[in-house]
């Protein structure tokens with residue numbers, strides 16, 4: 552198994568280009584199922600999750616091919632006679648697989664999708680996805696750990712989400728594009744990845760309005776056409792690299808950073824004293840002499856993103872004073888805390904809040920990645936820690952960050968990957 556080895560203490564300086572957004576890419580890959588012809592998706596990040604989604608689409612009968620490292624062509628014309636099933640082994644490695652449900656049901660009249668079960672960061676049910684699809688006329692049964700959905704043709708309906716869910720909003724929105732009549736969805740997620748998916752679907756011929764607000768209306772159409780599309784830049788990758796620049800007291804230009812999607816992250820960085828300059832080419836981040844403590848509470852967009860919480864904890868560890876971080880989206884998302892404690896971090900968790908006392912003199916240690924964003928926080932911590940940090944179970948990191956060591960090394964970080972037998 553690969554591991555990442557970091558010798559901390561080097562300030563990061565220079566330019567780095569932000570990759571395509573993983574969470575937008577995965578959903579757009581699912582949406583390609585809805586078309587009558589092939590889609591060509593550009594600016595996809597080269598990540599294991601994107602490849603896993605490609606494999607699932609191929610399993611469903613799509614003709615999937617890589618045009619180059621960041622471009623995938625998906626032709627769904629072979630799906631009709633296929634299994635229409637997302638199997639357990641795929642769903643358990645990548646939860647986003649459940650969002651093939653809406654497109655399969657809308658386009659092919661049925662779907663069989665493994666229930667995801669819990670994952671490292673919490674229970675993560677899909678009740679809202681199912682209730683929303685039911686409101687469009689889906690018949691739903693549970694069979695041996697699988698959800699089986701059926702509908703001759705979905706019909707437009709009204710649905711108010713009990714809880715703001717990104718995946719739930721996207722799944723039901725995709726299904727509604729081909730329903731007969733108009734659908735109104737309330738209390739939907741407003742994340743940029745929802746807006747991006749709506750933009751993509753509208754380019755295919757869908758009629759969606761309101762994406763980016765809390766009410767979305769979809770006028771069903773009879774068919775959608777394959778298109779070419781370039782995916783938006785990743786606000787979480789940009790935020791993670793911003794923290795790395797800030798805590799190493801560096802000066803980094805995040806080229807193409809989607810600053811319009813990063814207001815909450817930038818506001819908290821500035822509160823901590825980090826200088827963030829919006830420049831024509833992207834976001835320039837300059838680490839301050841003194842980092843100030845922060846209070847952060849995760850919220851649905853446009854609030855502070857849960858996917859940045861672990862990385863901000865490292866910023867808080869470098870701050871002069873006491874910070875408070877509250878996690879309100881997922882119930883078990885502090886798994887990076889014991890690992891950061893092994894590096895010398897002073898963090899006390901009480902329920903869904905963590906009190907962080909800085910500044911910590913972080914020391915290099917061997918640490919274990921437990922989930923995607925937790926592993927990013929450990930890499931970032933390794934960049935400021937004294938001595939050598941070894942991050943193990945790097946496969947979590949590789950799900951969401953494209954060769955992170957190759958992004959950080961040109962900026963001056965002493966970081967390398969030891970692969971396979973050498974690790």
Ligand code: UD1
Nearest residue numbers: 574647675676677678679680715716717718719858880881
């Ligand atoms: C997406 C992102 C993930 C991010 C999360 C929150 C993708 C591929 N992943 O995940 O990186 O951390 O949004 O911003 O885009 N919930 C229910 N019932 C449901 C659905 C969700 O109770 O039917 C709960 C979840 O357990 C969680 C909360 O709602 O507590 C938010 O989850 P949701 O927004 O659905 O997250 P994902 O779409 O899975």
